[in-house]
Amino acid sequence: MTVPPVSRRERKKAATRQAIADAALRLFLDRGYDQVSIRDIADAADVSTTTVFKHFSGKEALVFDQDEERESELVAAVRQRAAGQSIPDALRRHVLDTWLPLAAHPQRAAFADLVESTPALRAYYERMWTRHTDALSAAIADETGVDHDDLACVALARFVLEIPVLTGGRQDRRAAVETIFDILTHGWEQASRR
Amino acid sequence: MTVPPVSRRERKKAATRQAIADAALRLFLDRGYDQVSIRDIADAADVSTTTVFKHFSGKEALVFDQDEERESELVAAVRQRAAGQSIPDALRRHVLDTWLPLAAHPQRAAFADLVESTPALRAYYERMWTRHTDALSAAIADETGVDHDDLACVALARFVLEIPVLTGGRQDRRAAVETIFDILTHGWEQASRR
DNA sequence: GGGCTAAGTTGACTCGTTGCACTTTTTTAT
């Protein structure tokens, strides 16, 4: 997975970052997002408030600690897809194989509740995904051999990234993902038939 | 359009609201969103900062003064569509006829720049539209005769509401809207064939 | 050991936003 930090300095840095994230999540789950101030978190992690912001870009980022690398995985899923596989199918596979397991984690229930019940976190969560629209649509356009800002590619990318939000809180997530991809696949085939 | 306020009180209220919105827009276009504080706006409109928040829910809402009634129009476009017209076609008509003229306004250029160049405003703009997902998808589900939380309906609603963001800043907006609806229409027909 | 750099601290500050207590204006009921 992630390479363990080498120097003592980097190890300590990672440790404080983790301490902050842990304290934050514990307090959030305990009291609710809005009832916890940055100062509370800093105190619990035994650091100053400014240090918190040195490690995290804002209060919302404390909740979604393990982001990153999703974008590159997504782009890779398109670029290195099996020969003869269509782009929507490659994305479908990737979503089913990679995103679904994440949502299945057991302790995820309380976490999902927290996000769902806090408007600021809902908004941040949505943006987190759609932020990758440009990278994904560029990859799709490249592989399709069309212009980089081709609208059909942008739309496909955007709609795929909308999946976590749309399927969130459903009982049968797998079926939900399939439903969306049925729509996207047929729409896409039509659009690229020109 | 909007009925003129009846009582003197409502007239005055509307006047101060307008004064605040005008001052805000002027200052924003002049100096940029982040370089203008609520206190600046309050001073320019000659009211107190608390009064500003009595009229607007937050700083971002000052920029998008004329929201509202879009949701009901959208729902009506689906519910009262011409006999024999499919739901995606009705939505396509509504988007082309109602949303495109709005984007064509001349003074809209500087305004669009402001929104585009300010992350907080971009985010607010996107939420503004997707906020209507529930109402629209409920209408679609009703008209289709399926369950209220049918995923295909939610997806269609969401994707339609994504159109302003996706087509923003394109040279030929009309063509862009048509492209998206081509995708959605074909996907939808497939999904509802069960 | 000594200099360099990055992590962390401290405290003051800005800004969005809310709560509270108070005045003024408008509406409504008597």
Next chain:
DNA sequence: ATAAAAAAGTGCAACGAGTCAACTTAGCCC
């Protein structure tokens, strides 16, 4: 018409998020 209720607005103080600049500390490298 007048008193009471309701609504709009004001001023002020406060809170929390986030930034900034100056400083201390600790790990790194020669």
